Amino acid sequence: MKDLYAWSAIGLIVLASTTGDVLLSYSMKRVGDVGELWKRRGVLAVIGRVLATPTFTLGLMAMGVAFYSLLFGLSWGNLSLVVPASASLTFVANAVAARVFLHERVGRRRWIAALLVASGVVLMAV
Amino acid sequence: MTLRKYLVLAGITLFSTAGDSLLARGMKDLGGFSLHNFSGLLLAILNPWVAMGILFLLTFFACYMSALSWADLTYVLPATSLAYVLVALIGHFRLHEAISPTRWLGIALIAAGVGFVAAGPSFTPSHERPNSRNASRDPVSAEVKP
Numbered sequence: 001m002k003d004l005y006a007w008s009a010i011g012l013i014v015l016a017s018t019t020g021d022v023l024l025s026y027s028m029k030r031v032g033d034v035g036e037l038w039k040r041r042g043v044l045a046v047i048g049r050v051l052a053t054p055t056f057t058l059g060l061m062a063m064g065v066a067f068y069s070l071l072f073g074l075s076w077g078n079l080s081l082v083v084p085a086s087a088s089l090t091f092v093a094n095a096v097a098a099r100v101f102l103h104e105r106v107g108r109r110r111w112i113a114a115l116l117v118a119s120g121v122v123l124m125a126v
Numbered sequence: 127m128t129l130r131k132y133l134v135l136a137g138i139t140l141f142s143t144a145g146d147s148l149l150a151r152g153m154k155d156l157g158g159f160s161l162h163n164f165s166g167l168l169l170a171i172l173n174p175w176v177a178m179g180i181l182f183l184l185t186f187f188a189c190y191m192s193a194l195s196w197a198d199l200t201y202v203l204p205a206t207s208l209a210y211v212l213v214a215l216i217g218h219f220r221l222h223e224a225i226s227p228t229r230w231l232g233i234a235l236i237a238a239g240v241g242f243v244a245a246g247p248s249f250t251p252s253h254e255r256p257n258s259r260n261a262s263r264d265p266v267s268a269e270v271k272p
Binding site: 021024025029032033084087094106107116120121122 | 130131146147149150153156170183190191192194195196198199200201203204207210213214217221223228229231232233234235236237238239240242243245246250
């Protein structure tokens, strides 16, 4: 029963954090290089520009859902099950979502890296 | 990729690991939660371990947002995935959770994947992006420009 709870939490973490990652990545690409912006206009301009991006708030809300699911998951399962299992699945979901929604060019090098890391994370959850 | 950018990627790895471990430490103090005890979950942030964990995760988040502003999501995620290895090692040494041979193999695969993606380009601009200004500044990604 505890396992079922832990895996439901993992499923929720994957869904919420993939949504969040894609929205946040999209927002930050619209903001542009924050290091450059900080140098030219100061840190307040960076914070202002980030907060003024509507998709950032949405992404943050999705991340909030993922965070509380993680708290649930950690209270039911081992740290070394919940974190790798949700991370591995989030990882695969993110690679697909980044290609579909963010139009990132996922070349051979990145697919190999993605597969190595995802399978490594799965092995760690066994 | 400059030294500053590599430091930001290292910050993502370290702060997320420290944050997760502190959270786990705090949640073990508090015991299991159930769905009808939701207020208990909201009060969890009063535990000092959980509060410290949240502080570290906020720092992680600032680094993560910075990285996403100049690198692809499919670059940042593998490049910072050593965090899972660190989480397992901390779980092993601090929280006394066991690491099996399979898990050690997983650690090796992740490390290999990190090396693979870190050697490639960090930013692949697409025609969808509004700020293609960044593309001309980075010689590696300029090559793959459509």
